[in-house]
Amino acid sequence: MARLHLVTAASAVAVAREFVHQALRYWKLDDYAADVALMMSELVSNAVKETGFYDRQPLPWEVTAGHVMAIQLRAVGDELYVEVWDRSPREPAKQHVTADAEGGRGLHLVEALAKDWGIYRPPAGGKIVWALLATTQSPNPQLDGQTLQLRVPDELNPQPGPVKDQASIALMQRVLDGLRNLL
Template identity: 30%
Template sequence: MTLADTLNAVSWARRHTVDVLSRWQVPPDFVETARLLVSELTTNAIRHAEPTEEPSSHSPLAEVGTVGLMLWLDTPRLVLQVQDHDPRPPVVKSAGQDAENGRGLFLVDCMSARWGFYYPTPGLKAVWAELSLVPDTGRHPPAGPRGDQVPPLTVARALVGLRAT
């Protein structure tokens, strides 16, 4: 799915993800996690996207670029991928518990089985996250990028914020 790099693209990406994963009969708990991860990946892509070509100055889309969303199911794993035109690699940042932003990739790192990025073509970056669709029987708090425990309040705030949108 190709989306304009505008703020409403995040909600469209979430809706598309829920619709596709529901049709694929992915269990609801995994759909909710995928929805959060797609939201974070798309938000990052939009914040850092650059237009791919120079549109006419008379066009209402003169400042709009694109980001891409791809989902694929390879049971027992689900891969979520967002593409943008920012050449810089994604970086997990440390954000305080009261920070209002800056923890998108931290959540991706904590809630996915693994994630990464690559450059499929010159000028295009793809950031992906993989979810294991096998339920975790020994529930334990997820570890952060340096092995530290993710504060439950951080994850709870992200989920509450996502449900409100």
């Protein structure tokens, strides 16, 4: 599993694409990078349009907890999950597009590339839009102890509530995944 939190700004789309390429290179699943990066780009773009600064880069003091999204890649056997969480409860909908339309094809592309896709409502709120890609191989990273990320130290006074709880749960999930990889 690889996860990243981003501000819902237009630049998040490019960062998400690079995140996909780096993670899949590390997992030795490079052959799937183009399709997965496209799916991630479309899902991130939808999240930015729904909850963020789509038309400009925000000033630092404009960013609130409502402008944060999480992106995640999970490999389970020979299946690869692309997941994007944002705080909006509104579900993305496929749009009817014409041949000369400049946008609106995102979910159509995801549907064409994915084995399946859908929406999950986590207890923390918001939604996770996910897509599943079948692969012909499992990830095969070099386990070097560098993949476990550190959590935010308590002395930085992170805000209590669902975001801090979700970060703690995510840390525990990474620890559990790391321990399972050792078996």
